[in-house]
Amino acid sequence: MASDRVLNFSAGPSALPDSVLEQATQGLLNFANTGIGIAEISHRSKEFLAFLDELESLVREQLEVPQTHRILFAQGGGTGQFAAVVMNMLARDVLLRPNLAEGEERVLDYVVTGSWSRTAAKEATNLTETVPNVRVNIAVDAKNNSADGASYDSLPPHSAYQFSENPALIYYCENETVNGIQFSKAPSDDASGEELNKKDETTFPFHLLPKNTLLPLVADYSSSFMSRPIPRLADHAIIYAGAQKNIGPAGLTILIVRQDCIVDVDAAVKLSRSAIPVPSILSYKYLADGKSVPNTPPVFSVYVSGLVLKRMKELGGPKYYEEFNRKKKEKVYETVKEGEKRGVFRSKVPEDKGGSWMNVVFEVVGDGAEGRFLKGAESKGMKGLKGHRSVGGIRATLYNAVTEEATDALVAYMKEFIETETQA
Ligand SMILES: Cc1ncc(COP(=O)(O)O)c(C=O)c1O
Structure with missing residues (x-):
């Protein structure tokens, strides 16, 4: 590899392994022995579709994603998901509870621990401000527990969280890239794990979430995806991450979506004004029905991400x-x-x-x-x-x-x- 490469500590786009970049250079000229470069080949070619399948298996296997969850590939990055999670989860809530009782609302709970979750909460507010019976609830804002009351310098104690009783969505950002704040890894979800989880104030407070329900839990893992196992992955409705931190070049967004969150968003809109019309490209059903290629995917980012994850598997x-x-x-x-x-x-x-x-x-x-x-x-x-x-x-x-x-x-x-x- 060229000796003029520096040590890159950038937060994203960020460093990629030299060996992968060398392989990718080859792939740009000749992908999978087709004689066509990865940036030139059809995304419907059997070679590309096989590569995409392999990418999915690499994520599923390494994170032990259960069959209850689909792995989908999208574009639009974390910012696209700030909107997509609201729209898809509201549609799901409408289909589950088409008729609200007098005074009942659809509440979107946001855990704000830094700039990215704050931005996501703001997007949810913008999208739903004029939507009837929908409200954003800030379940906690970590700045209220900070030294100066204005910046993000720590995770809040578990006692500060106020989750709603039956929210349509519970949102958190596992690693706040700008502020450098991350939930510590929670122990496994066995009984003793639950005890430990309660004691460690820097874990996500899973034990405070509503019980006996398929949790509408959404996590932004953009800047920590694949950096360690994901605690309680199966309890999440949606986990998403832009590739451009730990995985590959910008352009690809990886989604792990529980099957019950892949809903007919158009049917929800017909049922209730609490559901927002969803552009196809943000609909999980559209993505899932089209096997992640309903339109042209970011082929190069998919390719490099696949190479990175293959290498990752070899390493353990x-x-x-x-x-x-x-x-x-x-x-x-x-x-x-x-x-x-x-x-x-x-x-x-x-x-x-x-x-x-x-x-x-x-x-x-x-x-x-x-x-x-x-x-x-x-x-x-x-x-x-x-x-x-x-x-x-x-x-x-x-x-x-x-x-x-x-x-x-x-x-x-x-x-x-x-x-x-x-x-x-
Ligand atoms: C944790 C987190 N979430 C969301 C985003 C926004 O992602 P994107 O730039 O892919 O829209 C970023 C970007 O750095 C991020 O670090």
Whole structure:
């Protein structure tokens, strides 16, 4: 691979494995021995459809997705899903409960733990503001529990969540890419797991959700998909992720949708004004009926994602990556703590308050210090460390393709920076 490649800590689009990029170069010229490149071949060709099937199996097998759930491929990214989940889940609710009793509502519960879930809640509000009998409920807003009451710096305690009794949708974002806040992995859903889940305030509070129902639980896994096993996957109605973080190039959105959430959205609209007309491209039924190719899919993104997931399987799947990613984040958080003690860094989300494994965010203390940090990193071939424009600071992204060597290089540089700053 070309030696002019830098160490890329960008939050998305983000680093991809060198070996995959080399394979993809070949595939651009000749896909599956067809003599036609992947960007040129018909998406209805048997070779492409076989590849798409394999991609589905790679997701199903590695995440142990049960047969109760379909795996669908879409376009439109996370932002497309902010709208799609509302429309499809409202239609489902209308079909389940066509007639509401006097004063009854269809409530969409949002867990807001950072900018992406806040944006998703805003989209839900925009879409439903004028829709009769539909209301968005903020089940919790983590900023109300933050140090300054205005920013996102931790996960809220379980006692802060107020879920509705019978919501049409319960939404959360597993990893907040901008703010660096992630739910910790909940233990398995056995009885002792439930106990543990209650005690650990940084897990998603599954034990507080309505019981004895097919949960309308929706999770945005855009920036943590395939980085470790998904806790209680089978309890989710929808899990979605844009490919451009851990999986491949932008363009592909991966959906895991429970079968009861693939509903006739047009029938729902005819039944009640609480259902919103759904453009075909956002309808799960349209996607499912068309086997994820009702129209032209993002072929190149599908291809590279398939190569990444094949490699991932060879390495040991999400369990392998869980240990790999755990090691990397521990090294970085430890160094942030070291810098904090020496007055050089300030953690924005402490590791034990919901600090993300994928995006470690911190500040560099002192006048011009952040600029010095970034300039020094760049001179050592490290890029993409600048925090999101809305929050500033530093964001070190440690997705699957960020190697241990790259992480070690970053940690060594952070240590060197601590020494230089404290000598100055
Ligand atoms: C957690 C999360 N959700 C949603 C989005 C929006 O995704 P997209 O840019 O694919 O619309 C992003 C983008 O970075 C994200 O990180």
